[in-house]
Amino acid sequence: MKRLTLDEIGHLAGVSRATVSRVINNYPHITPEVRERVQKVITQTGYQPNVIARSLASNRSTIIGLVIPSDALTIFTDPYFPSLIQGITQSTNQLNLTLSLFLFHSMEEEIRTARSILNTGLLDGVIITADRREDSFVSSVLKHGLPFVVIGRPELVGDIPFVNVDNVSGAQLATEHLIAHGRRRVATIRSVSNTAGEDRFIGFQNALRNHSIKLDPRLVAYGDFSLESGYVAMQQLLPAKPDAVFIASDTMALGAQRAIREAGLRIPDDVAIVGFDDLPPSVHAEPQLTTVRQPVRQMGSTAVELLNNIVNGIHDSPAQIILPVELIVRASCGSEHTN
Amino acid sequence: MKRLTLDEIGHLAGVSRATVSRVINNYPHITPEVRERVQKVITQTGYQPNVIARSLASNRSTIIGLVIPSDALTIFTDPYFPSLIQGITQSTNQLNLTLSLFLFHSMEEEIRTARSILNTGLLDGVIITADRREDSFVSSVLKHGLPFVVIGRPELVGDIPFVNVDNVSGAQLATEHLIAHGRRRVATIRSVSNTAGEDRFIGFQNALRNHSIKLDPRLVAYGDFSLESGYVAMQQLLPAKPDAVFIASDTMALGAQRAIREAGLRIPDDVAIVGFDDLPPSVHAEPQLTTVRQPVRQMGSTAVELLNNIVNGIHDSPAQIILPVELIVRASCGSEHTN
DNA sequence: CTGAAAGCGCTTACAG
């Protein structure tokens, strides 16, 4: 079936296509009678404007991109991304924006596609996630001038618009929870693969310092946010006999739990642990994971709203948003005392 | 910075914009010398055509949609979707297509957006996933004429193009594996929420029939693919004393494992289990899960290729593709015998 | 308040 055009709607309503366009775009100064007549034809015919023609004429596509750099491909199966996408689509649906997803499988692909994202004019703006240090995508978008928002704290300084969670406070809260339960040999599994990992390590250190606990370097191990890396890191920590571990992500905590169990130790009796994220799997861990809840969906929806404001030239909202986190106490540390 | 246009490239190369367009689109009959001259200007300037203008003129956007109906929202955090998206983007990146993601949070939103997907002309085609019975999205797309491919077996009959896995054979394989290990009270946790669930139940029944095992109705429980539902279903099965369970998804199997453990039974000694999916969590289950591997990424990439062929009017490939599955033997049933 | 007209940046018959 042939799609209707503005002209045809105009004919049917006895007005010009300009008037129909104005009715559709809620231009204020239109005679009520005319508006009604046009509206009726639109409803009857089910007419919807061709968004591509509209984009070309208005220089606005109402399409925004979600960019996930290639080094995040391996962690893309984490439940973090589906949650984030749920938050993002919640806002895009509400604002009538279309979301395009850019997921790269290699650095070469990323570079090639970055060029075309920036130069073909399809997008009104992009959300860049999976914050990593010295993000080349951020710097090229910045140079180009395309509106964007980063999810997470960008490595680059300056007034880059971003939406982040309070990783420092969260990690500090988690670590102090361990200390409050009488633990003194508090270890950590940290990550240096992004700024979130860095900030969480800072919070961990803050807590120790507040309680005058000196950090034994043997109580620090590294992971890359994968379950396997948590498993290995925990095995490295065990000889140093920690009685508690703050782990920078729930997925790594799942791996750590297994290492602890395999060593014949009990959680939390021998080793108490606290994770970070509070994604679905943390409830299904055994024992259930005490963790820091970060509002992932809210990060997604907030990022869209912020980007939309930037695209529309509205800057009343702060361009750098840090969302609060919350300690969720479960069996892996402290639920017997607090529940 | 102002973006260049075809006209400007033409000026720089001393040809008309029509010629530049032909060079870019690999029109064959161009004097090599001219082609080279134009090519050089394009390279030097880094020119890339405005995709929106191109879409309007050519009536092709090179954008395809991935539609995930609202009743799949709750299972969207399953690792199934990230894997599928990885497969899809693998092909879209390779074919230079842009992927738009449509995820709905309510039926109302779904209906509203479906209309605009179909009527605004943005997409060249859609991939519809999360097969559910009587998919209203499929029927409206079908009526409208927009090219589409379903992932999974659609409920509607007819020659609807789809990419599916061999659920029947997979379930049969899994169940026969249980039987081959001497189990006779073989239960199942099935699901009726989509055709995959139905087909897997058929495979389960086939296996029993092949071995002349009568199905005790108390050995059938229902789930909805969530971990919780697997947990509850397993609790319902336990009084009937199964010595084996075929579970229609790994996520439900994780829940079932917990129920079995909590009942003080051992896996596989008391109850052997086999799941379906082989997504990452199945390796991290305790014990590791014997399961049926479905090539999720391949489904995604195949769906894109099929859709691309349909959009381009190429029909040499079969429009209905069923990918093979594979039994992966681990500790939850049989690895001691086969490894 | 409304219409005629120009223009967004491409593609593609139509001539030559």
Add this chain to the structure above:
DNA sequence: CTGAAAGCGCTTACAG
């Protein structure tokens, strides 16, 4: 083989 011109379906100054 190449160019001039029409056209894709909208938006939006500019007049009136």
